[in-house]
Amino acid sequence: MSGTTMTRARLATAAGALALVAGGIGFGIARLGNTAGSPMQQAPTDQRKILYWYDPMIPAEHHDGPGLSSMGMKMIPRYADNGSAANAPPGVTIDAASIQRLGARIVSAERGALTNPMTVTGSIDFNERNLAVVQARSAGFVQRVYARAPGDVVPAGAPLADLLVPEWAGAQAEYEAVRRTGDAALLRAARQRMTLLGMTGSTGGRTTIRTPIGGVIKTLSVRQGMTMAQGQTLAEVNGLGTVWLNAAVPEASAGTLRVGVPVTATLAAFPGESFAGRVAAILPQAQAETRTLTVRIELANKGGRLRPGMFASVALGQDARDRLLVPSEAVIRTGRRTLVMLASPGGRFRPAEVRIGTEGGGKTEILAGLADGEKIVASGQFLIDSEASLAGLDARPISGDAKPQPKQPSASTGQVYETLGSVEAIDPRSITLSHQPVPAIGWPAMTMTFRVADPALLRGYKKGDRVRFGFEQPSEGPTLRRIVREGGR
Known part of the structure; x- marks a missing residue:
């Protein structure tokens, strides 16, 4: 066997031995860790009462003992609140x-x-509650017409046409004849007949038809020489003292509106000017194509400047309930x-x-x-x-114990915490301070705003002042109780 081969064999043997030793050490550590953490080996350390067992992922699911939840997760105990009073609220x-x-x-x-207004668009229209219909009270002939046409704006009492009414001439002649007889009963009957025919005195059978109100002529159906039947419509006149502004309100928002809600309208024709009004009606039918409801607003129209057909931007103030x-x-x-x-x-x-x-x-x-x-x-x-x-805490249901709370001054804990800081901002009811840590309550150095119960505390202070201050922690939030300039008395 060569030297190189022997060297490789020795290295392999050493690596295997090292792996065995490491595995044994790891196995021993694991056993030690498992033994130390085993519930069987630990002495009980928490003697609090267990209310129920639950899965943190499903806090509303409660069980009487340990085990697995419906999601297959291991459940943990929920203890009674440690150290709290027996009558403390849940939380x-x-x-x-x-x-x-x-x-x-x-x-x-x-x-x-x-108070947040809703802005929609609308258009000006005639106030059709201010519409006058001019009719012939008796049959007759049109002798003369005046220079009028649909769309003309006329004042109240403007003449439209002169009529000859033969029946009036006969009634007047009959009245004159009865008057000469001196019969009081017949005279009353003749006078009543003239009144029913629409006569107001001695007319000679002629009368001038005039507009009862001022406004715009919407229709005009009288021409010179034509014959008029009793009750025939001669003209329609729409007043312009007030107009309607019909605004399209989204269906989803219409439920917030009420009749009488104040409205402000602006028109491109009158920049910088606004027109005030109120909601007069909310029409009962929705527009299927646009899913909107029509809100009818009545606006005063001084000088007749608001013309039907004009577009407007409408700010609808919401119900002030x-x-x-x-x-x-x-x-x-x-x-x-x-x-x-x-x-x-x-x-x-x-x-x-x-x-x-x-x-x-x-x-x-x-x-x-x-x-x-x-x-x-x-x-x-x-x-x-x-x-x-x-924590598995259930929400208080809507039908729970919500009770009106009395309006009382904020309760003070009586504990005042002190530290140093620098004034960053001041207003009449608060002060913003960049302060040092407050170890007593675990606060780090930070910048925060404190309520001020007595505005006189801030008199004479300004941004940049170095101060020593004391504050309390009532339920409304940190509240400044005293403050002096650093080094002051």
């Missing part, structure tokens, strides 16, 4: 430092009105249900199912599931919701 507890890191903002559900509102960012939509994250005293949180309504201006209407004054998480709620899901 997960998150310490103040973690809430701060999450950027969670706590707000209250409050009553108010949605009192509603329960929360910030839209606080609403969690899962696809199957809608949730908000309730915030209870002591840093406890629990999801609550809600039914929502109209949304506008960054606010969402709550129809059910939440009460006025209840506190919810407006930002950072998705991470808290994930924590609640992993």
